[in-house]
Amino acid sequence: MLILIKILKKILTVLNSNATPAQIGWGVVLGSFIGLAPFFCLHKFIILLLIIFLNVNMGAAFLSVLVFSIVGALTDPLAHKIGYALLVNTNALTGLWTKLYNMPVVPFTKFYNTIITGSFVIALILILPVFFAAKKFVIYYRKHLMQKVQNWKLMKMFKLTNFYKIYSGFSE
Amino acid sequence: MKFIRWKAVIPTLVILIVAVVFTVFFLDSIIKKVAINSGEAIFGAKVEISSLKTKLKNMSVEINGLQIANKEDVWKNLLETEKISFAMQPVPLLSKKLIIDEMAVRGIKWGTSRKTAGALPPKKKKKLEKKQKKEEPGIADKLKNSLKNKAAEEASNLAVISDIKSLQKNIKDIDAKKLVNIANLSSLKEIENMKSSFAEKESKYKSMLGEMKIDSKTKEISDTVDGLKDLRIDSPADVPAVKEKITKLKDAQKSTENLLHQIKTAKSDMASDFGEEKDLIRKINDLKNTDYKNIMSKLSVGDLTAGNITKSLVGPMWLTRINDAVSYIKLARKYAPKSEKKKILKKRLKGMDVTFEKENELPGLLVKKIIVSGTTGGEGKDDAKALDFSGNVLDITSNPVLWGKPTTAEIVGKKLNKELKMNLLFDHTKDVSRDEINVTMQGMTPKDLSIENLGNILFIDGGDVKIAAQFAMVGDELNSMVLTKVHNIKFGTAEKENETQKFFKQMFKNVKEINLEAQLVSKQGDTDFKVKSNLDDVFKNGIKSLVGEKLAEAKAKIKEEIDRQVEGKKKEMLAEFTGKKDGLLKNLTSKEQILTAKTEEIKNKINTAEQEIKKQIKEPGQEKAKKEIKNIFKK
Structure with missing residues (x-):
């Protein structure tokens, strides 16, 4: 229950911040790359650096990591199939994989794991849908729902917490 | 919209710069500390490094003044080097691989004196021992223990001949009867045990026979059989009576056969329980030999055969050297183990790792070439007899299977007429590891090889020594051979010569050359150490003149006394054995014969009855009886 409240609080904090819909959209997209991959590897670290260095909404990104980790658990079998098809069954790509496998550093991305490759491909396919869906939702929310939500007792309570103040200050 | 979040980039850059600066200033001390700690964990003694310098530009490392203390002798160094330098290939480092094309190790010395003790602080030592305890002892550890025991055994033999006066007195004082009496002979004990076991067995089989009640049962059967007469069928009315009689006969036959089976089983059990006389004799004779050996071992006169004395004189020294060789092999096997075969697909908790072909895959650690140079001298050693050496070590790797080449080394040293040549091969590229160390030395003096004092009994002042040594460990089997030749030998004198030293000097005064062949073979935990030498004959004569006859006499007396008491x-x-076994056998055989005869008798009776009845029912008017009697004789 507490976790759900926390997630809701995060969502509301992000939606009510001063971040632009595009910043939130890109945050969600980058977060999806981290959330879908099941275990730590180099490309997750690079995306984490992108989240920190690029002017995307960090709250949205971390929220997206959380949401896409749950989604990832469901898409793992699909990711495995995609990864297996690309890594094992597609002979045309074997040369590329072998080259990458023999390069320094690249193997730290664990691209040779079926789920890592599969989930990366899923995340790539989902870039535009996720970005536009997130952006559209933020615009819709701010136009139609924001005023109502601001008047929720829960929202008023959230605004009093330290996290909200710190976050608002950082996201400006 | 700004694309970059400078608020985050600037602190990250600052942290990075601080990390780089820290690395530049403190990397050397960090690596030095890591190297010292790893070294101490490997060698179990202090490891010191005077300075360590790294250059990130060409990824090179220079280690000056490395000293590894010897944990067995903490005031000496196991190894010392003046300078080690190497450069790592930068690209493989990104794949966690340490590849060194060429390394130089200059100023190698070993066994040099230390100014401070090389023991680790007790706390650290305890910690390391705790870690090492978890490791299962490998074959090299077992071999080392076995070699240590062998060396101790030889050293104790040497102690016996070190004091000739006591030895002569010990032999003179031997009282064979007294010795045998107090020895508590195991052969006698075994004889008593055997006797009581025969009695037990005899009563067991007698009571078994009693329980079988053969006689009464046989009588019962005989009575039954004898009572069954008039097996005639004149009319169908006779059939039930005949039927009953035949059934009784068949029951009697079954009972007899059962008894016969029991007797036969008892007979074969008894024969195997008692065993054969020849086995008993062999067992007692073996125990007699053990008793003799036990008595001799308590006599403090050792086994004074010529071969054994040579072995005792040179054994501990060579066994210690073989032990050192095994230690190096152990290190090589530990740090360059055989690798597992590559797997194509490996299932993981999530997904599947697909392995692609590795082009020119490199092992985790590879040093392609090490140029070594050093001296056999150094601090605390006689530099005048030191030999400078140099050579190359090739292909040191953590994954020999992947690299496909064994580690080899060739080291040569020369000084005036002295020559040293050493070849090493640590081949862990195949299923069975093969480690070889071959050393040849010539032009050496006895002092160069620390063989100038043999067991504080014999002193060699001069001579040309030539040694060819080979240590080969293939899998778990060690085969080691050391051939030593000493020409132009000159024996020396101890400062204060005692009786033994005088005796040995006298014994060797005409010896001009020593040829020695020491061989050690260790297979599956059995270690066999043999020494052949021309010294054997010298010892043979010497011992004969010293204690030989008296010792032989004492040995014969002890043997005689054991024989007298045991025979x-x-x-x-044996008489008891034969009596009891034969008695039982006779009894069982006679019962067996009676029962066999009885079985035959009943069988015959049944057969005769069958013939007669069949004849009778052939007569006309007997069809009904024929029908009724039909199944009686079915077997």
Whole structure:
């Protein structure tokens, strides 16, 4: 229950911040790359650096990591199939994989794991849908729902917490 | 919209710069500390490094003044080097691989004196021992223990001949009867055990026979059989009576056969329980030999055969050297183990790792070439007899299977007429590891090889020594051979010469050359150490003149006394054995014969009855009886 409240609080904090819909959209997209991959590897670290260095909404990104980790658990079998098809069954790509496998550093991305490759491909396919869906939702929310939500007792309570103040200050 | 979040980039850059600066200033001390700690964990003694310099530009490392203390002798160094330098290939480092094309190790010395003790602080030592305890002892550890025991055994033999006066007195004082009496002979004990076991067995089989009640049962059967007469069928009315009689006969036959089976089983059990006489004799004779050896071992006169004395004189020294060789092999096997075969697909908790072909895959650690140079001298050693050496070590790797080449080394040293040549091969590229160390030395003096004092009994002042040594460990089997030749030998004198030293000097005064062949073979935990030498004959004559006759006399007396005490009892025991076994056998055989005869008798009776009845029912008017009697004789 507490976790759900926390997630809701995060969502509301992000939606009510001063971040632009595009910043939130890109945050969600980058977060999806981290959330879908099941275990730590180099490309997750690079995306984490992108989240920190690029002017995307960090709250949205971390929220997206959380949401896409749950989604990832469901898409793992699909990711495995995609990864297996690309890594094992597609002979045309074997040369590329072998080259990458023999390069320094690249193997730290664990691209040779079926789920890592599969989930990366899923995340790539989902870039535009996720970005536009997130952006559209933020615009819709701010136009139609924001005023109502601001008047929720829960929202008023959230605004009093330290996290909200710190976050608002950082996201400006 | 700004694309970059400078608020985050600037602090990250600052942290990075601080990390780089820290690395530049403190990397050397960090690596030095890591190297020292790893070294101490490997060698179990202090490891010191004077300075360590790294250059990130060409990824090179220079280690000056490395000293590794010897944990067995903390005031000496196991190894010391003046300078080690190497450069790592930068690209493989990104794949966690340490590849060194060429390394130089200059100023190698070993066994040099230390100014401070090289023991680790007790706390650290305890910690390391705790870690090492978890490791299962490998074959090299077992071999080392076995070699240590062998060396201790040889050293104790040497102690016996070190004091000739006591030795002569010990031999003179031997009282064979007294010795045998107090020895508590195991052969005698075994004879008594055997006797009581025969009695037990005899009563067991007698009571078994009693329980079988053969006689009464046989009588019962005989009575039944004898009572069954008039097996005639004149009319169908006779059939039930005949039927009953035949059934009784068949029951009697079954009972007899059962009894016969029991007797036969008892007979074969008894024969195997008692065993064969020849086995008993062999067992008692073996125990007699053990008794003799036990008595001799308590006599403090050792086994004074010529071969054994040579072995005792040179054994501990060579065994210690073989032990050192095994230690190096152990290190090589530990840090360059055989690798597992590559797997194509490996299932993981999530997904599947697909392995692609590795082009020119490199092992985790690879040093392609090490140029070594050093001296056999150094601090605390006689530099005048030191030999400078140099050579190359090739292909040191953590994954020999992947690299496909064994580690080899060739080291040569020369000084005036002295020559040293050493070849090493640590081949862990195949299923069975093969480690070889071959050393040849010539033009050496006895002092160069620390063989100038043999067991504080014999002193060699001069001579040309030539040694060819080979240590080969293939899998778990060690085969080591050391050939030593000493020409133009000159024996020396101890400062204060004692009786033994005088005796040995006298014994060797005409010896001009020593040829020695020491061989050690260790297979599956059995270590066999043999020494052949021309010294054997010298010892043979010397010992004969010293204690030989008296010792042989004492040995014969001890043997005689053991025979006297054991042989009589042995005869008694064998007589008892034969009497009891034969008695039982006779009894069982006679019962067996009676029962066999009885079985035959009943069988015949049944057959005769069958013939007669069949004849009778052939007569006309007997069809009904024929029908009724039909199944009686079915077997």
